[in-house]
Amino acid sequence: MPMVDRKQQILDVAKEMFAERGVSQTTVRQIGARAGILSGSLYHYFESKSDIVDAVLSDFCKTVLGNYWQIASRTDLDPAEKVHQMARYGFSLITEHTAALIIVHRESNELIRDRRFGYLVDFDQEVERRYTDVFTRGVEAGRFKSDIDPRMLYRFLRDAMVGAIRWYVPSKGASTDQIADTMVDVLLYGILADN
Amino acid sequence: MPMVDRKQQILDVAKEMFAERGVSQTTVRQIGARAGILSGSLYHYFESKSDIVDAVLSDFCKTVLGNYWQIASRTDLDPAEKVHQMARYGFSLITEHTAALIIVHRESNELIRDRRFGYLVDFDQEVERRYTDVFTRGVEAGRFKSDIDPRMLYRFLRDAMVGAIRWYVPSKGASTDQIADTMVDVLLYGILADN
DNA sequence: GTCTATATTGAGATAGAC
DNA sequence: GTCTATCTCAATATAGAC
Numbered sequence: 463m464p465m466v467d468r469k470q471q472i473l474d475v476a477k478e479m480f481a482e483r484g485v486s487q488t489t490v491r492q493i494g495a496r497a498g499i500l501s502g503s504l505y506h507y508f509e510s511k512s513d514i515v516d517a518v519l520s521d522f523c524k525t526v527l528g529n530y531w532q533i534a535s536r537t538d539l540d541p542a543e544k545v546h547q548m549a550r551y552g553f554s555l556i557t558e559h560t561a562a563l564i565i566v567h568r569e570s571n572e573l574i575r576d577r578r579f580g581y582l583v584d585f586d587q588e589v590e591r592r593y594t595d596v597f598t599r600g601v602e603a604g605r606f607k608s609d610i611d612p613r614m615l616y617r618f619l620r621d622a623m624v625g626a627i628r629w630y631v632p633s634k635g636a637s638t639d640q641i642a643d644t645m646v647d648v649l650l651y652g653i654l655a656d657n
Numbered sequence: 658m659p660m661v662d663r664k665q666q667i668l669d670v671a672k673e674m675f676a677e678r679g680v681s682q683t684t685v686r687q688i689g690a691r692a693g694i695l696s697g698s699l700y701h702y703f704e705s706k707s708d709i710v711d712a713v714l715s716d717f718c719k720t721v722l723g724n725y726w727q728i729a730s731r732t733d734l735d736p737a738e739k740v741h742q743m744a745r746y747g748f749s750l751i752t753e754h755t756a757a758l759i760i761v762h763r764e765s766n767e768l769i770r771d772r773r774f775g776y777l778v779d780f781d782q783e784v785e786r787r788y789t790d791v792f793t794r795g796v797e798a799g800r801f802k803s804d805i806d807p808r809m810l811y812r813f814l815r816d817a818m819v820g821a822i823r824w825y826v827p828s829k830g831a832s833t834d835q836i837a838d839t840m841v842d843v844l845l846y847g848i849l850a851d852n
Numbered sequence: 853g854t855c856t857a858t859a860t861t862g863a864g865a866t867a868g869a870c
Numbered sequence: 871g872t873c874t875a876t877c878t879c880a881a882t883a884t885a886g887a888c
Contacts, residue, residue, distance in 0.1 A: 468871085484767055486681055490864065502866080503872050511864065568763065571823070572679055614839060617824055618817040625816025628766070644809060651846055663853085684881060698854050700883070859884070866877075 469507045472497050477518045481561035485515055485569050522562035523585040530592045541600030546646045552623040553638035556630050567624045590616055664702045667692050671709045676756035680710055680764055717757035718780040725787045736795030741841045747818040748833040751825050762819045785811055
């Protein structure tokens with residue numbers, strides 16, 4: 463089959479456009495046009511526009527959670543190093559899952575009004591737990607200051623990470639790893655227990 | 658006149674709804690309904706829905722820039738204290754200008770496609786300059802590490818600030834000042850030159 | 853200044869021929 | 871599997887009576 467899987471092609475196109483213009487600003491006609499078919503034909507592959515959004519996002523959530531789980535499970539890293547690796551992964555999403563990240567970040571508030579996207583809330587909480595666990599362990603291990611607020615720290619970090627998607631340009635300047643390194647450097651020297 | 662200025666009332670209502678549901682998801686019918694008139698009557702006060710958005714945002718930008726200017730101009734604060742005060746003001750926008758901040762933060766990408774909202778870009782750059790100036794001065798004064806990246810620091814700080822609007826609940830927990838204090842504490846102990 | 857009524861546009865979705 | 875053609879609905883905006 464020389465023809466690329468059309469369903470996947472539609473997903474790729476839709477993902478791009480959702481990221482560029484926002485979900486609600488992207489019409490099925492536009493998706494069809496860029497995919498090279500008419501809007502009506504989309505409904506051969508998907509039951510609704512919502513289905514397309516769902517296919518893009520549920521895939522993203524599964525991948526990201528899996529990867530965070532892997533890092534969080536490593537036993538060869540101390541808490542500070544673990545935060546560092548998690549931050550590197552978090553920033554890497556900007557280039558590796560640009561479109562999905564933009565959609566989740568920019569529109570999850572709107573999307574979760576629809577019950578079918580309730581898993582976005584669970585996703586958020588799962589990721590938060592991965593980070594706060596590491597912070598808490600770090601405190602217990604005496605590696606981080608005992609008066610830190612894990613939830614607040616996570617939120618600062620997360621917002622700085624996902625916020626970067628609005629200004630980061632891959633071609634010039636630092637890599638996402640370098641940005642993560644800078645961020646973690648600022649963070650650690652503020653939260654590492656004095657020694 | 659016992660009647661509140663209707664134009665202002667419409668603006669207040671619209672601002673609220675834009676923040677709740679997003680600009681494009683808010684219809685003129687809904688605005689009219691909550692303001693107690695029919696959608697058609699809105700056009701007696703505004704030429705278009707865009708005009709309403711504009712009225713809300715241009716006002717916000719003017720106020721914020723003015724206040725940042727005031728803080729940045731103070732001569733009684735050293736760089737670290739100035740960052741602290743600016744961050745406190747930045748976080749205070751969450752409660753003081755909730756709706757406008759949400760709109761600017763969540764939708765400026767979309768809005769600036771429309772030429773008439775080009776001033777949002779200028780606004781962003783102006784605010785950035787206020788912050789990076791302070792960081793740069795701090796380096797020159799030997800108060801901050803010499804290898805910091807003012808732009809990146811500003812972006813971390815800004816994204817953490819505006820991101821907080823998605824999780825901050827005024828009624829319970831910390832005040833915005835307290836959150837700013839925590840944030841700046843983390844930030845400073847990472848960027849203050851050793852002494 | 854507000855209403856009724858409606859023009860106009862564009863969206864998601866469907867039916868059925870090919 | 872894709873197209874043509876169209877339905878249905880909801881949005882912004884307008885015209886003109888009151």
